[in-house]
Amino acid sequence: MSDNPRSLPNVPRSAEAILDALDPDQREVAEALTGPVCVLAGAGTGKTRAITHRIAYGVRTGMYTPTTVLAVTFTARAAGEMRTRLRDLGVSGVQARTFHAAALRQLSFFWPQVIGGPPPRILEHKAPAIGEAARRLALSVDRVAVRDLSSEVEWAKVSLITAEDYERACTAIARPAPGGFDHRTVARLLTTYEEVKTERSVIDFEDVLLMLGDMLASQANIADTVRRQYRHFVVDEYQDVSPLQQFVLDQWLGGREELCVVGDPSQTIYSFTGATPHHLLTFKKAHPTAHVVKLIRDYRSTPQVVELANNLLSVRGVRRSGSHPALELVAQRPAGPPVQFTTYDDDESEATGVAARVGRLIAAGTSASEIAVLYRTNAQSEGFEAALADAGIGYLVRGGERFFARREVRDAIVLLRGAARSAEPDIPMPTTVRDVLTSAGWSVAPPAARGAARERWESMQALVALADDLAAKQQATLADLLMDLEERASAQHAPTVEGVTLASLHAAKGLEWDAVFLAGMSEGLMPISLAETDEAVAEERRLLYVGITRARVHLDLSFAKSRNPGGRASRRRTRFLDGLWPGEGPGAGVRRPARDARDVVGRSAVKISGDYDEALYEALREWRLARAKEIDRPAFVVFSNTILEAIAETRPTSVSELVRIGGVGPSKIDTYGASVLEVVKTFVENSSDK
Known part of the structure; x- marks a missing residue:
């Protein structure tokens, strides 16, 4: 399923047309217009489509007034995409923003009447204030120490942990202090940092949420104004919400339950910043009447990629996260090439080998902007930059200049x-x-x-x-x-730049490419050597899962046995791929066959007997060949033979009938739905004339 909002050439306008563009599970989300609603959405299952169509359907049916809907997510890019999709669906006026953008807008509006005067300036970077606080405490710090202390201050604030409680809270959860410092020193730094900000009349981004939350909790008239304005809430990536963000959300809601949350515990990869899946995992307990919907149809990746992703989480103790089993994805795309596993002698050979494979993909027709090389740490990018440059292949490093x-x-x-x-x-x-x-x-x-x-x-x-x-x-x-x-x-929703993307696994969250290279898959890098607890190692596994599920068609995993050419081959391939790396004994890598669309019969799915009209099937094959030539892609990219057989058997007359065929997802409907229905209609009419 494409994440590109501009892939909707025929924008549905009526309420029923909005629903017709969805699969049965997505439709269930869209029709659940009153909260609480919890959507457990696996990677590539079309969660953004589901929630934007839910909002659009609510507006079309008169259940929602656009200006009373507040949809919050975690990145400006995701918020911009949500606004674009809503606009393409003919819906304007909905507030789709990041938590911080929504909070800052409200804080700036109410500050003059509650506090008086203009709101204080926001500190874009903590480092200068952290450095000043350290100097006042006579702490010896360098740039790395300041960065680590800044991250720790941010974690404490988003976790709602004060300086007075910091030492006790860290002891309770066995959280180590930043390198070179003890908990008591960090607690003193927290206090001094706040003093520095006060003297400079600045606030940081966490203060925006803290101050707004406190303002809504203590000022009943302000809270009433906000709650009259916003009556329906949607929170995307709910597995990444922090205690501070949940506090603000609770103030927005004011005890109401018109809330739809969307997330996937298996994609929780930011716990080091204070994000926690706790609120997602306990949503049903906190809201006993919640309607829970699971999205498991993966429209992004081939069955080969989906199989590896599912198997990665199938080991004992991993498949279950808290009180919810991890979602098992069901591939909707046709079969693709096998996943590649490559062992190199050293890092230089790995970078050169990856660049060579990238070059072959580009020569075979894959756009450079549809290829990514992903790694665990930013320091790994240098070797791949040099190798791609030597190969004459353009690239961009994600996380650089905007x-x-x-x-x-x-x-x-x-x-x-x-x-x-x-x-x-x-x-x-x-x-x-x-x-x-x-x-x-x-x-x-x-x-x-x-x-x-x-x-x-x-x-x-x-x-x-x-x-x-x-x-x-x-x-x-x-x-x-x-x-x-x-x-x-x-x-900050940049247009596509033509070049291979180099990015850390964390930076790749929320993105996807036709081809993904996961490099450096060795112990010490995956999982990172700093992951010393069971919880930290489990999060590293989820990080690899996120990396795997970024790939649509081509996926290549590799590691190098040595850091330098001629060095001792002391590295070991990551433990996460035990039993999945080829050549490791009987059944390695095929622990459980991936299910495809035919294994899932949804509430509205049709059952196919295999008794299809051969003449119609041939007409559909001719149509498919013509479309494949138009887009210069293999015929199976349009529809597989199995899907054409199902169409020839069922003879669908509407989008709602077509979407009931396994493997025909929203992206296919958008691109080929009207055209293939016309082929069926013409064939039936010609047959009846005879």
Whole structure:
């Protein structure tokens, strides 16, 4: 299932059409308009589609007024995507924001009447204030120590642990203090850090949530105003909510239960920041009347990838998380290539080997922007950067400079704004964009040089591609493009840059690619050597699970036996792949066959006997071949033979009938639904005429 909101060419408008675009489980989510609702959504199961269609369906049926809905998530990118999808569904006015953005908006609005004057400035980075607090306490700190102390301060605040309680709380949960310090010293630092902020009249991001929560808890009139405004709440990635965020959410709700939460305990990977799946795992206990829906149909990954992901969590003690069994995904895509497992002699060989495989994928037609190399620590990126550069393959390191902060992007947008004032209506918008950016150094072909020159070209090429996409979707003008760019900039929702993505596993959360390389799969890196407790090791396993489930088609796992060429081969492959790495005895890697769509018969799924109309089947095959040629992809990418046989047998006449066929998910419906239904309709009409 595509995460691209622009993959909806025919936007459903009516309430029933909104539901028809969903599979049975997603539809159950959309129809559960009154809370409490808990959606346990596995990787690639279309949770964003489900909750945005739920909101749109609520608006279409009159159950929701858009301005009374507040949807919160954890990244500006996810919030921007949610707003875009709602807009594509014809719904505007819904507030889709991050926790911090929603809280800051409310705090800024009420601050003058509760406190008086403008709200204090927000401290974008804790390091300067942490450094000052350390100096006042005569602590010897370097940049690494300041970073670690900043993280510990943030953890304490989001966990609602005060300086007075810090030492006792850490002892109770056996939490180690940052390296080189003891708990009592960190507790003193917490107090001094707050004093430094007060003297400088600044607050940090955690203070935004703390102050708003306290304001709503203590000021009944303010709380009533907010609760009259917002009556329906949606929280995405609920497994990552912190005690502080839950406190603010409780104040927003004020005892009401019009709440829909969405999450997956198996994707809890941020506990070190204070995130906890506790609230998701105990949601049914806290809300006994909650309607629980499980999304397990995986539209993202091939059965081979899904099998590995399921098997990774199938070992004893892992499949069950708290009071909820981990979700077992059911692949909806056709079969793909086998998962690759590769052992290299050393890190250099691994980087060179991965770059070579990346090159072969690109040569075979996979876009560079649809390939990612993922690793456990940011320090691992250097070797892959060098190997890709030597191979002449463009790349971008996720977590670097933000797209809209790049100078060439800012300059290009200024030029486009100027051109918009005098743009000729008869000239297609993409042509105008190309003309403008050519004057800024863009060219049709990328430069031969690597480094900064290539990065500048990639940035401008991303703007060109975005203009093409927008024009293909609607009769867009340059003003429309600038409006889209403005919205993307505010949400930090950058357009796709053509280059292989290099990213840590944590940074890859929420993203997906056609091809994923998981590198450095050795003990000490996966799990990281710092993971010393059972809970920490379990989270490392979940982190690998997240990495595996980022892949749609191609997945390659590798590790190197030695760090340096010629070094001692002392590394051991990660324990997480015991029994899954090929060649480790009978049945290795095939512990449990992956289920596919035919193994799941949902509430509305049809049962197929295999007695299909061969003439209709041949007509469908001809149609599939034509579509495959149009998109320059293999025929099975459109529909598998099994699905064509099911269509030829059932002869669906509507989207709702088509979606009941196993393997025909929302993404297929969006792309091929109307076309394949027309083939069936034409065949039936021609047959009846005879």
